[in-house]
Amino acid sequence: MISMGYLKCTKCEGYYQLPDEESPEDYDQCQCGGTLEYVDEIQNQKLSDKLLDALNFRRIVGVITGAAVILVSFLIYSPDPYASTFVYNNNISFYLWGVGGFIAALISGGNIRSGASNGFYAASVSGLLVILVFYYIINPFGISEPTLPDTLAFLAALGAIYLLIPSLFSMIGGLIASLSRRILS
Numbered sequence: 001m002i003s004m005g006y007l008k009c010t011k012c013e014g015y016y017q018l019p020d021e022e023s024p025e026d027y028d029q030c031q032c033g034g035t036l037e038y039v040d041e042i043q044n045q046k047l048s049d050k051l052l053d054a055l056n057f058r059r060i061v062g063v064i065t066g067a068a069v070i071l072v073s074f075l076i077y078s079p080d081p082y083a084s085t086f087v088y089n090n091n092i093s094f095y096l097w098g099v100g101g102f103i104a105a106l107i108s109g110g111n112i113r114s115g116a117s118n119g120f121y122a123a124s125v126s127g128l129l130v131i132l133v134f135y136y137i138i139n140p141f142g143i144s145e146p147t148l149p150d151t152l153a154f155l156a157a158l159g160a161i162y163l164l165i166p167s168l169f170s171m172i173g174g175l176i177a178s179l180s181r182r183i184l185s
Contacts, residue, residue, distance in 0.1 A: 005017075005018055005024075005038055005039060005040050006018065006038070006039050006040075007024055007027055007030075007036040007037065007038055007039075008036065008037050008038075008039050009030035009032060009034040009035070009036055009037075010034050010035045010036075010037060011030060011032050011033065011034025011035070012030060012032040012034055014030060014031075014032070015039075016036070024036070024038040032111065058107060058108055058109060059108040059109075059110070059114075059118065061107055061108075062103070062104045062105065062106070062107030062108030062109075062118055062122075063104050063108065063118055063121045063122050063125060064122075064125070065103055065104065065107055065122075066100040066101055066102075066103045066104025066105075066107075066118065066119065066121075066122030066123075066170065067100065067104070067121075067122045067123070067125040067126040067129070068100075068126075069096060069099055069100035069103055069122075070096060070097055070100035070101075070122055070123055070126040070127075070166060070170060071126045071129065071130070072096055073092065073093040073096035073097060073166075074126065074130045074162070076092075094169055097123060097166045097169035097170050097173070098169045098170065098172055098173035098176070099173060100119070100122050100123065100126070100170050100173065101116075101118070101119025101120075101122055101123065101169065101170030101171055101172065101173030101174040101175075101177070102119070102173035102174065102176055102177040103122075103173075103177075104118040104119050104121070104122040104170070104173075104174060104177075105118045105119055105173070105174035105175075105177035105178050105181075106177045106181070109181075110178070111178065111182075112175060112178040112179060112182070114178070115174040115175055115177055115178025115179075115181075116171045116174045116175050116178070117171075117174070118174050119167075119170035119171040119172070119173050119174025119175070119177075120167050120170060120171050120174070122170055122174075123163065123166040123167040123169070123170035123171075124163060124167060126162075126166070127159075127162035127163040127166055127167070128162075128163070130162050131155075131158050131159075131162055131163075135158060
């Protein structure tokens with residue numbers, strides 16, 4: 001197909017190439033909600049690629065920073081599910097999970113959906129680190145070659161404890177950050 005031109009977003013500076021059979025009137029707005037303008041050619045395609053790389057770098061930094069905040073809750077309150085000071089016995093853990101998602105979304109920027117996903121990624125990274133390092137590398141409980149059903153049940157319990165529930169709170173924190181940024185801007 002031979003291109004007729006491009007539709008460029010005035011908000012995110014993304015662009016869409018138009019095939020011959022489509023016209024600019026077929027599109028009303030960009031995925032980000034910005035206004036689309038017709039242009040014959042894209043001048044700074046390399047610049048937009050650099051901008052995309054910078055946004056991905058911001059997202060990685062945001063997720064890592066949020067994961068570090070979430071890890072604090074696991075380090076302060078013993079990651080040992082058999083201990084009396086386990087994570088769920090202290091409300092501060094719930095707040096730290098939300099703050100981790102909030103920070104991940106705040107640093108990363110983006111829309112509401114990406115705010116929630118950045119919070120989810122931060123909680124997932126921290127939870128996987130705790131599971132891998134504490135339960136499988138350090139192995140403080142002396143778990144020795146359990147049977148496959150026992151291993152699967154143990155992994156399912158760890159997934160709920162360190163991935164599922166922290167991810168929900170972290171996603172809420174990410175949503176709050178995205179919504180507050182949207183309201184304030």
